[in-house]
Amino acid sequence: MTHDTTLSRLTEVDLRPLEQRLRGPLLRPGMPAYDSARLLMNRAVTRRPAAIAQVADTQDVVELVRFARNHGLPLGVRSGGHSPAGYGMVDDALIVDLSGMKRITIDPTSRLARVEAGVTSGEFAAVAQPHGLAISTGDTSSVGFGGLVTGGGIGFMVRRYGLAIDNLVAVKVVTASGKLVTASELEHPDLFWAIRGGGGNFGIVTEFTLRLAEVRQIIGGGLVLPANREVIRGYLDYVVDAPDDLTTLAKLMHAPPTPYIPEARFGELVLWILVTWTGSKAEGRRALAPLRALAEPVADAIGLIPYPAMFNYTAHQAIPICHFIRHTFAHQVGDAVIDAALDAVDHASSPFNMVEFRGLGGAMARVAAEATAFAHREKRYLVSGLALWMDETEDATPHRSWIDALWSAIRAEGAGAYVNFLEDEGQERIREAYPSATLARLTEVKRTYDPYNMFRFNQNIIPAVRG
Ligand SMILES: Cc1cc2nc3c(=O)[nH]c(=O)nc-3n(C[C@H](O)[C@H](O)[C@H](O)COP(=O)(O)OP(=O)(O)OC[C@H]3O[C@@H](n4cnc5c(N)ncnc54)[C@H](O)[C@@H]3O)c2cc1C
Structure with missing residues (x-):
């Protein structure tokens, strides 16, 4: 394991052992699906990752985080690909692409939905509607839950039902140590607090549990x-x-x-x-x-x-x-x-x-x-x-x-x-996103869950320095 901040070049790392452990495909430059997989919603941004792992399930995400950690590799995260900054793809990095993780489970009695990170707003609304249920996400059908919900989620019914995060009950998240944890008000409450607005800084969410509203x-x-x-x-x-x-x-x-x-x-x-x-x-x-x-x-x-x-x-x-x-x-x-x-x-x-x-x-x-x-x-x-x-x-x-x-x-x-x-607008604008007390708390949670800033291709929260 390395905590070296000068990261290894992916081209120097043998990815075959990783590939054998993954259930989803690992796309590399030259492969037929690579060029379409690296396209983002914002076509003003073009990136060439070293490899894109189109994950099949949570275990794939665990394998990727552990591999990236053990080899000191730069790791990017993509769900719906709508980041204005184009953070879903990163030059020369290994990308965890969750866009294929689309399972939705709805319990109409409890009004709880389990939603995998690659589901989009439109896909979810279409599945929830026959139950007479909905959640206020964003204004565009193609936006992914992964980025939308971790950032907040200001949707078509925000004044009635709050932000998407206001209806979040729990998340399954793979942290920088490669552990799968559940975060909620009762389990890892600090992580649960941070994920509700802190973006992709604290781990990779594979599944959201959300409480739905009755909307016909x-x-x-x-x-x-x-x-x-x-x-x-x-x-x-x-x-x-x-x-x-x-x-x-x-x-x-x-x-x-x-x-x-x-x-x-x-x-x-x-x-x-x-x-x-x-x-x-x-x-x-x-x-x-x-x-x-x-x-x-x-x-x-x-x-x-x-x-x-x-x-x-x-x-x-x-x-x-x-x-x-x-x-x-x-x-x-x-x-x-x-x-x-x-x-x-x-x-x-x-x-x-x-x-x-x-x-x-x-x-x-x-x-x-x-x-x-x-x-x-x-x-x-x-x-x-x-x-x-x-x-x-x-x-x-x-x-x-x-x-x-x-x-x-x-x-x-x-x-x-x-x-x-936010586009890539620098630390000053990230400070505008969080009042100083919020930012101070975020840096502490970051230090606990991602002290070496593995998840840094985002609106980055710098981990607090150990006192
Ligand atoms: C056309 C358009 C309309 C929009 N409308 C709205 C709107 O109405 N309301 C609103 O609130 N926002 C809106 N947005 C902004 C949108 O919420 C963000 O761009 C969000 O990050 C997109 O999520 P994504 O998964 O599609 O993006 P991606 O580009 O895939 O991800 C962006 C970043 O989010 C983080 N991330 C993604 N998936 C995960 C995950 N599974 N776990 C942890 N971190 C993750 C990573 O840091 C990643 O780099 C809109 C954007 C666009 C382009």
Whole structure:
């Protein structure tokens, strides 16, 4: 065993003994499946790992961690492949790819679900729906549970049911020592606390146990309004004080060619509000009225739908694309930010660029900040700028300039970062993701479970130095 921080080169290590122990394939450069396996959601990132292990089960993960530890090898972790930074693949590293681990077990009586890390939001919603059950994960069907849940999970019903981690009961996790442990409020509670928001720093989660909510039909869909300062201000003021049953996510963008937007309005600057109402039908109509009254809608495609149908409204996001993102939590969104967002999208580097406003609060804010490593509980908004383009051979410079200019205009109003939306933005931004007391506690847990920082290709928590 070595704890050497100068790691061995994988090319110098004989991987055959490892390969013989694995049930899933170990892909190396030159093998037919290697190039498709290393593709990520963010096509602006290209990486060439030394080997990608497509694990079949938890035992494969144990074998990989032990092998990497014994040989001092760099180890990356991939589940759904949606990290904006592209952390799911690492140059010259051994990758633990959990995307094939897709078992879902639901007990409708206890409303508990066991979900393997490679399951995506859309896959889970489709399996839970026939039981009349659901969990609030993210807004895009293809995002993986592995990264989403360890980072927090801000979903379509966050104001009603909290973050995904607020419904987490236990995890099975392979720690840096190669041990499989269960973490919950009763077992390894420090690890359980850290995994709820600390990202991939503390081990590889192979299975999540989550408590589901009873969700059958919702009132949901898209309300498309013409975008101007008054409409955005009206939206922002209303959605954070609306009933908890209403969760929204608004995208300031150019109207895309979708079937429910009139063709004549394609390309117009719009505020596209994704709406999820989990209460009664009559109250839903009342709760939505203030949004509908903000302006004559370009399109109103809100109706009674099964929860998984919400993902149809974001199907265009579930395909690989090149992107840059900058984001911030905020207590308030001032007119200067609204004006900067309007100007930026109006002069975008690509027709797909957008600024997203999420209204938070509700159940998410009722959990104590110190209860989980995700601590930005009281923040009312999450604001994100996204530069999006299709062709990975295109020069990214204009998109980088666009996002940088937008960021310099909005960041002053910011109040904290979300690990799941961070690119590789350095330690300063990781410190924004965690209040100082949270970060201090995280570094202690890191020292206990990963003292040599094996899991470091992420929004990295540096282990505390032994006192
Ligand atoms: C189009 C799009 C939409 C999104 N929408 C939302 C949203 O609505 N709400 C939201 O909260 N987030 C959202 N996200 C962000 C998303 O939650 C993060 O990118 C998350 O990390 C993705 O998880 P993944 O498993 O798909 O990613 P991967 O790239 O596979 O993993 C990212 C990192 O997470 C860690 N990780 C992954 N799997 C495991 C595991 N099994 N155990 C331990 N650590 C692990 C590792 O550090 C890994 O490098 C979105 C991202 C995209 C690209």
